[in-house]
Amino acid sequence: MRILHLLSQLELxxxxxxxxxxxxxxxxxxxxVFVVSDTLNMNTQAKYLRLEFNKRGILDRYNHIRFLTDFIRREKVDVVHSHSRASSWSGHISSRLCRTPHFTSVHQILPGGLSKRFLPCLGDVSFAICENAKKAIIENYxxxxxxxxxxxNAxxxxxFIIRELPGGxxxxxxxxxxSGPKGKVLIxxxxxxxxxxxxxxxxxxxxIVGRQVDEIVREVENISSCLRACRLKQLGFVDDIEKVYKKTAIVIxxxxxxxxxxxxxxCVxxxxxxxxxxxxxxxNLYDMERSSFGDCLFEDEFNVDFAVNETIFAIENYMDIINHKRKLVEKVKELHDAEIIEAQINDVYRRLLHKRGQQS
Structure with a gap:
């Protein structure tokens, strides 16, 4: 198949x-495989083309659609797969004009609205990364x-393999x-x-690992000056995240x-x-998975006492926790293996292509 992935992000x-x-x-x-996006931070063998989906004026949207329809027809794309709201809007219209199957992946709780019910732009089939994201699509759209x-998530x-704990x-x-809400959560x-x-x-x-935002950096520095046992270190964006996991015992x-x-x-x-x-x-793995580990909840759940107690427990018992994680690791492998997930998505692609008589 010839598959076109659409993304719209300015950071990883x-x-x-x-x-x-x-x-x-x-x-x-x-x-x-082709990828069209504002930016691309990861290395890939797919052919990458830049398109500024985050520019959302009427003329910009028209140019996005014209670019995508020309590309889909020229490259004889079989499947369009969008991964964000901005890209799914243009992907929806372009795929309809080209009569190409359109799929979307939803990575968050999507807010509702009358216009979104009228034009959901969620494709022929939508893949939700968790049960709460699916529920929101049904209720809000x-x-x-x-x-x-x-x-x-694939x-x-x-x-990502089990590694020995570092010493010291x-x-x-x-x-x-x-950036955005996650910066406020960090603070x-x-x-x-x-x-x-x-x-x-x-x-x-x-x-602290992630792209640095000036306002957050200053807040972290102010908090750091008041701490005794905890030494805060702002590493910024790290391209090779495995190195971070390798030298840590607990990840948040x-x-x-x-x-x-x-x-x-x-220990997580x-x-x-x-x-x-x-x-x-x-x-509690399945409860965690339902909300993608706290990203997709319908109401905020920030209980300070609970968070303090859980953090202290992890710090004091991380060795025992890690030594008893094998069953957890095996279950997570079953749920997130990229090979299995690609096969599941590929099956959905092919079923719709077959239904439309477009199998290539």
Missing amino acids: TGAESYAITLAERQIECGHR GFPPYRIKVIR VDLNR ELNIAIVGRY WYLREVISKVDEKVKPFNLL GAGRVAVEAILSGR LALGERGFLGLVKRE
Whole structure:
């Protein structure tokens, strides 16, 4: 097949990691893959073309659609797969004009509205990364449940493997994207939780990993000056995230960060855009997965006392937690194996192509 992935981001996002992991697996399976996006931060074998989806004026949208329709027809694209709201709008219209199947992946709780019910732009089939994202699509967009499938973040199991714990000082990493709401979550965790944990535990390093935002950097510096046991270190964006997991014992994050860290054999505290869910265990894995580890909750869940207690417990018991993680790791592999997920998505592609008589 000839597959076109559409993205719209100005920095590395979970959607980009998802799309590129999927694209690489599709290429390994013999498909021709293209990626169109504002920017691209990850390396890929797919052919990349730049298009500024984040420019959303009427003339900009017209130019996006014209570019995509010309490209789809010229390259004889079989499938269009969008990974963001901005790209799915143009992808929806372009694919309709070209009579090409359109699929979307939804990575968050999408807010509703009358215009979105009238023109949802969610494609012929929508892939939700978790059950809560699916529920929001149904309730906020009125989208038929039979056209939505829960297909979780795809992760390369050859890349993220269990590694020995590092010696020396305890390193904890908090990993994410710190523009927008996630920056506010980081500051909440440092100010409300770490400041209290700091009084009760032995010294440790807290590595803050993600693209630096000036306002957040200044806030972190101010908080750091008031801490005793916790040494905050702002690493900024790290291209090779495996190196971060390799030198840490505890990882704090949500979405694919939580999944990658579990697969790397690390103790994981789920802290997402909408809440702190605590220590990830085999017993609560499915509850964590429903919200993509705290990113896709319908109401905010930031309980300071719970967060403090869970963080202290992780710091004091991380060795035992890690030594008993094998069943958790095996279950996460089953849910997030890129090879399995590519096959599931490919099957949906082919069924619709076959139905339309366009199988290539």
